[in-house]
Amino acid sequence: MINLILAFLKIGFLGFGGGYAMLSLIYAQSEQLGLTTAQFADLNALDGMIPGPIAINSATYIGQLTGGFWFALAATLTVCIPSLIFVPLYMHYEKRIKSNWVLSSILKGIMPAAAGLIIAVACTLLLSTVFGVDSVFAWRKMTIDWPNLLVLGLVLGLDLKFHLNPVWLILIAGVIGAIFYYL
Amino acid sequence: MQKNWLLFKIYLIAGTFTFSGGMAMLPVIEREVVTKHHLMSRDELYEYSTLAQTFPGVIALTNACFVGRKINGRSGMFWAGFGAVLPAFVLMLLATMLYQLIPQHGVTLAIMSAIRAASAAFLFSAAYSLARYNLRDWASILLALLCLVATLFSLASAPTLIIIAAALGIIGGYRKRGQQA
Numbered sequence: 001m002i003n004l005i006l007a008f009l010k011i012g013f014l015g016f017g018g019g020y021a022m023l024s025l026i027y028a029q030s031e032q033l034g035l036t037t038a039q040f041a042d043l044n045a046l047d048g049m050i051p052g053p054i055a056i057n058s059a060t061y062i063g064q065l066t067g068g069f070w071f072a073l074a075a076t077l078t079v080c081i082p083s084l085i086f087v088p089l090y091m092h093y094e095k096r097i098k099s100n101w102v103l104s105s106i107l108k109g110i111m112p113a114a115a116g117l118i119i120a121v122a123c124t125l126l127l128s129t130v131f132g133v134d135s136v137f138a139w140r141k142m143t144i145d146w147p148n149l150l151v152l153g154l155v156l157g158l159d160l161k162f163h164l165n166p167v168w169l170i171l172i173a174g175v176i177g178a179i180f181y182y183l
Numbered sequence: 184m185q186k187n188w189l190l191f192k193i194y195l196i197a198g199t200f201t202f203s204g205g206m207a208m209l210p211v212i213e214r215e216v217v218t219k220h221h222l223m224s225r226d227e228l229y230e231y232s233t234l235a236q237t238f239p240g241v242i243a244l245t246n247a248c249f250v251g252r253k254i255n256g257r258s259g260m261f262w263a264g265f266g267a268v269l270p271a272f273v274l275m276l277l278a279t280m281l282y283q284l285i286p287q288h289g290v291t292l293a294i295m296s297a298i299r300a301a302s303a304a305f306l307f308s309a310a311y312s313l314a315r316y317n318l319r320d321w322a323s324i325l326l327a328l329l330c331l332v333a334t335l336f337s338l339a340s341a342p343t344l345i346i347i348a349a350a351l352g353i354i355g356g357y358r359k360r361g362q363q364a
Contacts, residue, residue: 014345018242020309024334028341041299042282048305050278051199052271053243060275065283069276076272080264082240087248087260090234101356103237109352110345112323115313116330117341122310124335125303129296136335148300155304166305170298177297181290 004071007033008059008078015082016110019054024117026058027124033066037128044125048166055079126152147180186255187262189220194247194266199274208243212250222254243267326351 007029015022023044030040043061047054059079063072127133130149131142151173158164158172193215197208209232216222231249238245244267251263285291318324326348333339339347 010342012240014239014342015241016237016239016345016349018236020313023306023309024341025345038295038299041302042295044302044305045298046275046278046282048302050271050274051201052275053241053267055241056244056268056271057275060272061279064276064279072272072276072279076268079241080244080268083238083245083248083264084260086238086240087245087252088257090238091249091252100234100237101360102353105352105356106349107237107352108355109326109348109350111313111317112326113330113344113348115310115317115323116327117334117344118306118310118313119327120331120334122303122306123331125299125306129300129303135337137337145296145300148297151297151300152304152307155301156307159304159308160311169304170301173297173301174294177294178290180297181293 001067001071001074004033004063004066004075005078007062008075009081011055011059012079012082015055015079016107017114020118021111021114022055023058024114024121026055026062027121030058030062033062035062035065037124037134039065041125041129045166045170049170147176151176186222187258189222190247190251190254190259190263191266193220194251194263195270198243198267199270209246212246216250216254223250227253241268322355 011022011025011029014025027040030043031037043058046061047057050057056076056079059075060072063075124135127135127142130145130152132145133139133141154176155169155173158169159166193212197211197215201208201211213225213228217225217228228250231253232246235242235245235249244264247263247267248260251259251261253259255262285295287295314327318327330344330348333344334341
């Protein structure tokens, strides 16, 4: 449980920019806690269907998978700690802090990095779901899963073009998966 | 007491009906806190919401803590925060328990595999919007590319890269301040 709490302290205190900007951090920590890439992909799908902040959803999911209810509760409470510390601190010193240029500078540095990091996580999921390998180092063993490639392309297209609700997109993906299984 | 209950209720409702969190819940909060119950001014709410986005941690929770603290001190902060987190925790816990029951073979595995491919597509879509809003100069593009390559080839971990990026941001901000002074 200590590793879980440390992981979510890291996610909380380094988690600038919210949701998807934090997701690469969540992926890195979930890997260290022993989750598979497939389990992380499932987390991301559940995130799209369940309301609430991504970091809270992730903490609950990863905690539940690694050790059940109490782990889920511990991870969720841990990821809340930064807000509970920084808000009273800021309110207390509000009149003395004229501009929070440090925080906004940090954000300016982190957002481009977060964009690069999330592309990397997306590529890892692409490798794992379509090409059947865990990392770029295993490129010799790559195969192509055509149904999954079709699903990925179709869902990405529908998402970018029509901004469909993720629940519908997941349903479409599931139906295609089932059809190819019985073909 | 009544204010705490109200704060709890507002954030509970906002948390239950907004997906992917963050500032998606702001319109609901604004309607309840500003228009309906006159607990704070619109300007104040927006100021705290902008501020919450620059803080580390869960943005929706930070927002709830700011508003709760402002309206009813420490206990207000607790109840608003509790309301913001509770629905996500309960619903995700139930969803994860159901998910753990799904058999990982046969047709359900085929369906899950396709959903994982959809999940990869969601990430590419999220990456696209993050990149579109944040990669607007060469320095940002270079930093993003370095992070991408370093992660794909396992040269550095995500936390390390984020700390480096934060340091670069502070250096950039400090130099800009020096030029203005």
